Amino acid sequence: MLNDMEAVHRHIIGRRSANRSLPPYRAALTDEIVEILSTFFAKERPGAAVSGVRRVGGGASKEQFFFTLSEGGEEEKFLLRMDPRSAITETDREREFILIGAMQGRVPVPEPVWIDNDAKHFPQSAAILRVVSGVTKPSDAGVKVSGLGTWLGPDLRAKIKDQFLDHLVEIHRYDFRANPLPGFEVPDADPKQAARWAYNYWRELWDVDEGEARPIMALASQWLADNMPDTADLVMLHGDYRTGNYLFDEESGEITALLDWELARIGDYHEDLGWVLMEIFGAFDPDGTFRASDLFEREEFIGEYERRSGRSVNRRTLHYYDVMSSWKCNVIVAANGLAAARSQHNHQDVLLTFLAAAAPMFANDLVRLLSKGAPA
Numbered sequence: 001m002l003n004d005m006e007a008v009h010r011h012i013i014g015r016r017s018a019n020r021s022l023p024p025y026r027a028a029l030t031d032e033i034v035e036i037l038s039t040f041f042a043k044e045r046p047g048a049a050v051s052g053v054r055r056v057g058g059g060a061s062k063e064q065f066f067f068t069l070s071e072g073g074e075e076e077k078f079l080l081r082m083d084p085r086s087a088i089t090e091t092d093r094e095r096e097f098i099l100i101g102a103m104q105g106r107v108p109v110p111e112p113v114w115i116d117n118d119a120k121h122f123p124q125s126a127a128i129l130r131v132v133s134g135v136t137k138p139s140d141a142g143v144k145v146s147g148l149g150t151w152l153g154p155d156l157r158a159k160i161k162d163q164f165l166d167h168l169v170e171i172h173r174y175d176f177r178a179n180p181l182p183g184f185e186v187p188d189a190d191p192k193q194a195a196r197w198a199y200n201y202w203r204e205l206w207d208v209d210e211g212e213a214r215p216i217m218a219l220a221s222q223w224l225a226d227n228m229p230d231t232a233d234l235v236m237l238h239g240d241y242r243t244g245n246y247l248f249d250e251e252s253g254e255i256t257a258l259l260d261w262e263l264a265r266i267g268d269y270h271e272d273l274g275w276v277l278m279e280i281f282g283a284f285d286p287d288g289t290f291r292a293s294d295l296f297e298r299e300e301f302i303g304e305y306e307r308r309s310g311r312s313v314n315r316r317t318l319h320y321y322d323v324m325s326s327w328k329c330n331v332i333v334a335a336n337g338l339a340a341a342r343s344q345h346n347h348q349d350v351l352l353t354f355l356a357a358a359a360p361m362f363a364n365d366l367v368r369l370l371s372k373g374a375p376a
Helices: 006-021 031-043 093-102 155-172 193-208 217-228 269-276 299-308 315-342 349-372
Strands: 049-055 063-071 073-081 110-118 124-130 232-235 245-249 255-258 265-268
Touching: 031 049, 031 110, 049 299, 063 232, 093 110, 093 124, 124 315, 155 232, 155 245, 155 255, 155 269, 155 299, 155 315, 193 217, 193 315, 217 315, 232 269, 265 269, 269 299, 269 315, 315 349
Parallel strands: none
Antiparallel strands: 049 063, 063 073, 073 124, 110 124, 232 265, 245 255
């Protein structure tokens, strides 16, 4: 049943496969973005003027630009998120746009304002969101990829941790049956379909991007195929929930916006928990204490999630998604990112090549997790 996955994911895989033979991608120049935005708003907001266009640093998967829209003496600040030809994670702008809209008033998110999923106005699929103030890491964190080994420290940790977990619980409470979202399918044909959809999609991406044959990846792939757990409680997943994917006010510690919803889908809540608990997104104290996203020790996080959500965490199921998380990350850095860089289909080819160096770490995680085995 390797073809069993959401229709949108089948479309994404087909698109990525078709794009492999296209010529190199050239990142948009600022002057070009100014012209494109001006043309777009001449139709959408006649009389509004575009100014202050500047590229946003970082972003391994999207080209991003801040800009200001002025009209009648008022100024509004927006963010343009536009796909490159290929990214380290291949996603759908419209799904992300729809879900962020549904989360308005539930958890802090940017306001989605315009969408051009079919690239009728922009060179690639694009979305425009209202700018939210905040930072993704402390100002003294140095130059590093946001969210990878970020150390918040005790003061910020105390201010952020409860918000972080409460927002995740609230996302998982979203009633997708009473409030269905266009483009989001429900994996309820059988108890293993949620795990199967996740496995099939990432396995297919590994194959499309010709991930290098590695014994540990072959072993992990077979183990994941053979040990799919049943899902009794489907929830809306964020898909990439961690420090680095939220904005916060550095003085108050208030989380001002949850970011990067592009991997969201309906599935097993253990999948989000396994992602949060990955070592690469956390930090170690000098005494060796590990905190997920530098916020919670592992058992503390699990216990608090159970208490606040009312759900039970099945340790064998969580172990499965611990393995899947490291396996997915290996797919992302060792296949998807490298393929985008080699084909010159991404504006961040240097960063994507750099991130590929994390593959041995994820391979080591897989060895550790598979050797340990699932809890009894």
